[in-house]
Amino acid sequence: MSKHPEQLVDFVVRHAWHRLSRMYNQKAAEHDITMSIGFILMSIDKEGTPSTSLGPRMGMEPTSLSRTLKTMEERGFIVRQESGDDKRKVLIFLTFEGVEKRREVRNFVVGFNDQLTKRVSEKKLAVFYEVFGAIDEVIEQELKKD
Numbered sequence: 001m002s003k004h005p006e007q008l009v010d011f012v013v014r015h016a017w018h019r020l021s022r023m024y025n026q027k028a029a030e031h032d033i034t035m036s037i038g039f040i041l042m043s044i045d046k047e048g049t050p051s052t053s054l055g056p057r058m059g060m061e062p063t064s065l066s067r068t069l070k071t072m073e074e075r076g077f078i079v080r081q082e083s084g085d086d087k088r089k090v091l092i093f094l095t096f097e098g099v100e101k102r103r104e105v106r107n108f109v110v111g112f113n114d115q116l117t118k119r120v121s122e123k124k125l126a127v128f129y130e131v132f133g134a135i136d137e138v139i140e141q142e143l144k145k146d
Contacts, residue, residue, distance in 0.1 A: 009135065031104050036060070036068050041077065041094065041102040042109065048081065048091030077101055 005011040024035040033041075036058075043049065043057050055065045069092065072078045077098035083089035094102060117125070 027108050037072055038105040041105050044092055044094050048093045051090050051092050
């Protein structure tokens with residue numbers, strides 16, 4: 001029994017992600033940044049974030065992350081500092097400009113999520129997170145087969 005594409009989980013996820021990504025990219029462009037820069041701004045802690053932890057947290061490839069961090073440094077959004085206890089460890093910190101951009105990004109992201117939580121009950125959101133957890137587990141199993 002074949003299903004229409006609209007009835008396949010991965011079709012629905014891809015369609016939603018495509019639209020979400022396009023929306024975030026449009027909003028980011030209005031603030032003269034990219035969606036990747038926005039997500040990195042949201043992922044950097046006040047205490048500094050090791051550059052090595054950003055890639056896995058963001059799901060970005062090292063080359064792409066490195067290029068984006070370089071752009072962010074050139075634009076004055078971040079600074080890199082060696083960790084006091086381990087000179088090999090580099091921490092990323094937001095500059096004043098980075099904090100301001102982060103505030104813009106955060107306001108939009110929180111606003112968007114607020115709109116969703118007004119339309120979708122906590123119970124349904126819990127199921128949503130459970131389903132996406134299962135999707136992630138199935139993906140992990142498929143990747144291990146290779």
